[in-house]
Amino acid sequence: xxxxxxxxxxxxxxxxxxxxxxxxxxxxxxxxxxxxxxxxxxxxxxxxxxxxxxxxxxxxxxxxxxxxxxxxxxxxxxxxxxxxxxxxxxxxxxxxxxxxxxxxxxxxxxxxxxxxxxxxxxxxxxxxxxxxxxx
Numbered sequence: 001x002x003x004x005x006x007x008x009x010x011x012x013x014x015x016x017x018x019x020x021x022x023x024x025x026x027x028x029x030x031x032x033x034x035x036x037x038x039x040x041x042x043x044x045x046x047x048x049x050x051x052x053x054x055x056x057x058x059x060x061x062x063x064x065x066x067x068x069x070x071x072x073x074x075x076x077x078x079x080x081x082x083x084x085x086x087x088x089x090x091x092x093x094x095x096x097x098x099x100x101x102x103x104x105x106x107x108x109x110x111x112x113x114x115x116x117x118x119x120x121x122x123x124x125x126x127x128x129x130x131x132x133x134x135x
Contacts, residue, residue, distance in 0.1 A: 010115060016041040018107040022100045028092030029100050036088030043085055047078045075101035 019041055023029045031037045055074050056063065063070045076097040083091040091097050 011112070012041055012045060014108050014111045014115060015045055015104075017111065018104045019044070021107055022103050025103065026096055026100050028096035030090045032088035036086055040082050040086045040089045043082045044078065047081055051081070052078055072098060072102060075105060079104070 016038055019029075019031075019037055023031055023037075031040070052074060055077070056071070059070060059074065076094060079097045079101045080091055080094065083089050083097075091100070
């Protein structure tokens with residue numbers, strides 16, 4: 001369990017940096033303080049892990065019709081959801097959220113490739129490996 005702590009913290013830091021960078025590049029995204037930034041990064045990761053898959057399944061026909069472009073809308077909705085839940089995090093509108101979510105995804109992808117390297121020891125296990133039991 002503790003072996004998953006380092007990758008989790010790295011993902012959280014990458015998401016925090018992505019949000020910070022996005023807030024400096026888009027004038028429609030603001031954080032009142034560092035605490036709001038850190039909590040927003042944590043909630044964005046939680047929303048992407050729990051709520052986003054549910055939305056993807058529910059909107060699968062629309063996603064297939066738009067050749068996957070509707071996933072960008074889902075990403076923007078996740079950002080707007082987090083902005084509604086966190087005091088001190090403001091997003092001006094849907095279009096700002098759409099472009100910001102695209103930038104956040106790109107920055108997170110690039111930083112994740114460099115920092116995490118895609119090696120197996122930096123992946124977060126969601127289920128035990130075959131023949132291995134979690135206690």
